[in-house]
Amino acid sequence: MIFLRRQLPLLITLVTGLLFAAQYYVPHPASEQMLTSATKWLQIVGGFALILGVTSLFHQHAVKIRRQEAGWGYSLVLYVGMLGTIAVGLWANGKESVEGTMTAFGWIYNYMMVPLQGTMFAILAFFIASAAYRSFRAKSREAAVLLVAAVIVMMGRVPLGEYLIPLSGDVSSWILNVLNSSVRRAILIGVSLGAVALSFKIIFGVERSYLGGGKE
Amino acid sequence: MAAVQGGQRIFSPVLVAGPSPDWFNWNQLNNLIIALSFGGLVFYSISYAKRHEIFLRRIPGLDAVDEAIGRATELGKPILYLTGAHDLHDPSTIAAAVILGKVAKRAALYETELLVPHREPITMAVCQEITKQAYLEAGKPDLFKEDANFFITADQFSYTAAVDGIMLRKKPAANFFMGAYFAESLLLTETGASTGAIQIAGTDSDHQLPFFVTTCDYTLIGEELYAASAYLSKEPVQIGTLRGQDIGKAVVLSAIGIGIVLATVGAVTGAQWPQLFLDLLRDLK
Numbered sequence: 001m002i003f004l005r006r007q008l009p010l011l012i013t014l015v016t017g018l019l020f021a022a023q024y025y026v027p028h029p030a031s032e033q034m035l036t037s038a039t040k041w042l043q044i045v046g047g048f049a050l051i052l053g054v055t056s057l058f059h060q061h062a063v064k065i066r067r068q069e070a071g072w073g074y075s076l077v078l079y080v081g082m083l084g085t086i087a088v089g090l091w092a093n094g095k096e097s098v099e100g101t102m103t104a105f106g107w108i109y110n111y112m113m114v115p116l117q118g119t120m121f122a123i124l125a126f127f128i129a130s131a132a133y134r135s136f137r138a139k140s141r142e143a144a145v146l147l148v149a150a151v152i153v154m155m156g157r158v159p160l161g162e163y164l165i166p167l168s169g170d171v172s173s174w175i176l177n178v179l180n181s182s183v184r185r186a187i188l189i190g191v192s193l194g195a196v197a198l199s200f201k202i203i204f205g206v207e208r209s210y211l212g213g214g215k216e
Numbered sequence: 217m218a219a220v221q222g223g224q225r226i227f228s229p230v231l232v233a234g235p236s237p238d239w240f241n242w243n244q245l246n247n248l249i250i251a252l253s254f255g256g257l258v259f260y261s262i263s264y265a266k267r268h269e270i271f272l273r274r275i276p277g278l279d280a281v282d283e284a285i286g287r288a289t290e291l292g293k294p295i296l297y298l299t300g301a302h303d304l305h306d307p308s309t310i311a312a313a314v315i316l317g318k319v320a321k322r323a324a325l326y327e328t329e330l331l332v333p334h335r336e337p338i339t340m341a342v343c344q345e346i347t348k349q350a351y352l353e354a355g356k357p358d359l360f361k362e363d364a365n366f367f368i369t370a371d372q373f374s375y376t377a378a379v380d381g382i383m384l385r386k387k388p389a390a391n392f393f394m395g396a397y398f399a400e401s402l403l404l405t406e407t408g409a410s411t412g413a414i415q416i417a418g419t420d421s422d423h424q425l426p427f428f429v430t431t432c433d434y435t436l437i438g439e440e441l442y443a444a445s446a447y448l449s450k451e452p453v454q455i456g457t458l459r460g461q462d463i464g465k466a467v468v469l470s471a472i473g474i475g476i477v478l479a480t481v482g483a484v485t486g487a488q489w490p491q492l493f494l495d496l497l498r499d500l501k
Binding site: 024025026027028029045046049050051052053054056057059060063070071074116117120121123124127128130131132134135184187188189190191193194195196197198199200201202204206207209210211 | 237238239240241244247248251254255258259262303304307308310311313314317334336337338340341342345346349363365366367368369370371372373374376377381385399402403406420422425427430431437438439441442443445453454457460461464465468
């Protein structure tokens with residue numbers, strides 16, 4: 001049992017990890033073919049894994065409805081929405097339109113999903129304003145520096161700002177291309193080294209807590 | 217090949233040639249050498265850390281993990297933990313899952329409710345196992361709930377709306393945002409800030425860092441996300457890896473420093489020899 005739960009997954013990780021790391025250095029068509037096949041298999045496995053997710057979702061909301069927990073009405077809406085969409089999706093063969101006529105499935109997608117997603121994305125503008133208001137209050141030296149830099153960059157990125165303060169365009173570019181880029185690159189170097197080190201630990205079984213965390 | 221001289225034409229024999237694929241991309245040899253050297257360095261550092269004590273500087277964001285869980289316990293409110301937008305192909309998601317194990321163990325010790333909504337079913341299944349093991353290690357297997365990890369949807373903004381709803385209805389006292397994030401980062405953290413929760417973020421998505429820094433109490437920047445499990449566990453294996461990364465960074469920094477000096481000398485004196493070294497450094501990148 002311990003072999004199936006612990007040693008076999010580690011062995012699979014080691015073999016596939018080394019194989020696909022080597023694949024990066026092998027330009028042979030066989031190597032490319034292997035990568036393409038593995039990617040397709042991953043998509044298939046991912047598709048089946050969705051059953052796991054949907055089961056979890058149905059179970060969680062079924063419990064809420066059965067126990068009539070606070071907000072169980074939302075769970076009911078989710079059930080109706082999901083089952084309704086699945087039903088019309090199957091009815092329309094997954095097509096949004098047939099011979100130029102929109103199906104019920106297409107209608108749900110275009111007139112419900114897309115506007116709802118657009119609404120969520122649009123809220124971002126207001127959240128940026130509120131977050132900026134909190135951060136740009138010059139309560140400390142660091143916040144004051146942030147405020148000044150932000151004002152210069154904002155002025156330099158819009159035509160009116162550059163018209164009012166001609167120097168703001170060049171200063172803004174310098175802040176973005178020199179100060180900002182160098183810090184971003186430093187972060188990316190650290191991230192890359194961290195990701196490579198983590199990959200080595202996982203491939204060679206040094207880091208195994210993702211299997212369930214036990215040590216033996 | 218054909219040649220014409222005077223009225224005479226000469227033809228060479230016909231040869232048939234076909235391309236044959238290589239089994240090794242020699243242009244990537246430098247990359248392979250650097251990767252293997254760095255790997256060797258990491259494993260050497262791990263063995264060094266097993267024999268010697270290594271100093272770790274404190275990271276306020278990780279010190280605050282206990283504070284956040286303690287606050288949730290005092291208030292009797294849940295802890296919300298997100299593992300990011302990517303699946304387990306991304307090292308940042310794996311790092312987030314590893315940190316989840318440490319957070320879940322402390323949540324189990326303090327008997328505090330843990331909520332982990334997911335965007336990806338395989339990540340959910342792995343995190344369920346990690347959480348279960350954490351509760352076992354904490355000696356509280358009876359407190360483990362299978363549905364602490366639950367799937368919402370793979371759709372970006374539907375997931376964001378659902379998590380925002382959870383924040384507003386359940387009012388978690390501590391929110392953890394680990395892993396990779398995109399446009400949803402500010403929508404999540406600003407909603408969390410409005411509920412008064414302690415918020416700790418950790419991401420390698422450099423384009424989202426300003427939003428996390430602005431709206432969260434503590435932010436693990438870039439590699440600190442990968443270092444978090446070392447700080448929380450204090451295991452020599454993990455600490456050794458950090459030392460390896462630091463030496464790697466020192467090497468990269470030295471290369472940058474030498475490159476700057478050589479490029480400056482080349483530009484000022486007009487000499488060609490610095491270019492040879494600069495080309496070598498460029499090949500090694």
